[in-house]
Amino acid sequence: MSTNQPQDIVKLALDSHDNIAISFSGAEDVVLIDIACNLAEDVRVFSLDTGRLHPETYQYIEKVRDYYGIEIELLSPNSQDLNQFVKQKGLYSFYADGHQECCAVRKIAPLRQHLADLDAWITGQRKDQSPTRSDVPQQQKDTAFSTTAHTVTKYNPLANWSAAQVWQYIRENDVPYNKLHDQGYNSIGCEPCTRAISPHQHERAGRWWWEESTKKECGLHMINVVET
Ligand code: SF4
Numbered sequence: 191m192s193t194n195q196p197q198d199i200v201k202l203a204l205d206s207h208d209n210i211a212i213s214f215s216g217a218e219d220v221v222l223i224d225i226a227c228n229l230a231e232d233v234r235v236f237s238l239d240t241g242r243l244h245p246e247t248y249q250y251i252e253k254v255r256d257y258y259g260i261e262i263e264l265l266s267p268n269s270q271d272l273n274q275f276v277k278q279k280g281l282y283s284f285y286a287d288g289h290q291e292c293c294a295v296r297k298i299a300p301l302r303q304h305l306a307d308l309d310a311w312i313t314g315q316r317k318d319q320s321p322t323r324s325d326v327p328q329q330q331k332d333t334a335f336s337t338t339a340h341t342v343t344k345y346n347p348l349a350n351w352s353a354a355q356v357w358q359y360i361r362e363n364d365v366p367y368n369k370l371h372d373q374g375y376n377s378i379g380c381e382p383c384t385r386a387i388s389p390h391q392h393e394r395a396g397r398w399w400w401e402e403s404t405k406k407e408c409g410l411h412m413i414n415v416v417e418t
Contacts, residue, residue, distance in 0.1 A: 199328045199347035200225045203312055207343070210310040211236050213410075214262065216247040217368055217378040218356050219314025220254055222347060224365050226312070227258050236304060238410075239264040240296035241272075242380035250368040257366050265300040272296065282382060289383060289398050296380075301410060305335045310343040315411060316356070317349055319377065320394045323411070334411075353393055 194202075200222065203210055211234035212222050226233045237251055255262045275295045284292045305311060315326045332344040348356060353376075360367055370378055374386030376393040387396040 194328060196221070196347035196351060197225050197229075199345055200312065201229055202329070203310060203343075203345040203347070204230050207310040209308050210234065210312065211263075211304075211308055212312045213237070213314070214251070214254070215314065215378070216243065216251050217314070218353075218360065218371070219348070220365055220367065221356055221359050222312055222314055223254060223258060223260070224359075224363060225347070227260065233258075233260055234263070235260055236263040236265055238297050238300060239266050240380050241267065242296065242382055244370060244378070244381045244384070246370045247368060247378060250366070253366050263304075265304055267296045267300055271299065284383065284398075285400060288401065297410060302335060305332075305342050306340065308342065310345065312345045312347065313411070314348050315346040316351055316353070318352055326411075 204226065212219075212226060214220065214223060214235050214237045216237060223233065223235060251262055251264075254260075272295055275292070279291065311332070315323055317324050317326050326346050326349045328346055328349045330344050330346070332342040335342045359365065368375075368378055374388070375384060375396060376387055377397050378384055379397055383398050385396045385399060387393070
């Protein structure tokens with residue numbers, strides 16, 4: 191399994207599950223959408239709209255929607271929970287006491303709700319992205335979102351690819367990309383928690399830069415932290 195190409199894993203995933211969707215973060219994991227659209231017509235894609243994304247990311251999501259002629263489902267936080275959180279903690283509490291609480295409201299809860307209705311999802315995780323991802327397999331049971339009654343399978347087709355391979359694919363296939371990448375942004379998340387990096391820095395150095403690198407998961411892939 192570890193030597194399979196991303197195309198093989200995406201095909202396996204789509205062939206194995208009718209109820210499956212790609213998680214698109216508005217960054218370089220658009221490669222997954224490109225691969226999937228070459229394999230199937232009805233590709234389901236969702237993205238977490240935290241309400242804190244860069245304008246460039248929102249514009250990029252729309253560009254991908256138009257380019258591939260696909261629907262992209264934007265998952266929003268529960269308004270009551272978000273209002274309560276912001277009322278109590280304000281808009282920038284993550285700088286003081288960590289990103290987990292904000293991510294839990296803006297990302298994890300909407301994702302958990304969405305995955306409850308899916309059998310599998312496809313993500314753009316790569317082993318070389320972070321110390322928390324060094325053991326990511328191409329296919330796994332997602333124990334963070336499975337329940338006793340419902341198993342969720344997670345596919346990570348790009349697990350064994352480097353950033354260079356991802357960008358080679360993007361360039362060779364003329365795949366649209368987020369313009370923030372041209373401004374020194376590498377890994378792109380929410381605007382307040384993402385900053386541009388210099389060429390010698392690790393690609394995730396611009397995410398939650400005030401926190402320790404082995405804790406840099408927002409909970410979407412918390413299985414990595416738990417298992418490492
Ligand atoms: S990445 Fe930052 S702004 Fe976005 S949900 Fe997490 S803590 Fe909140």
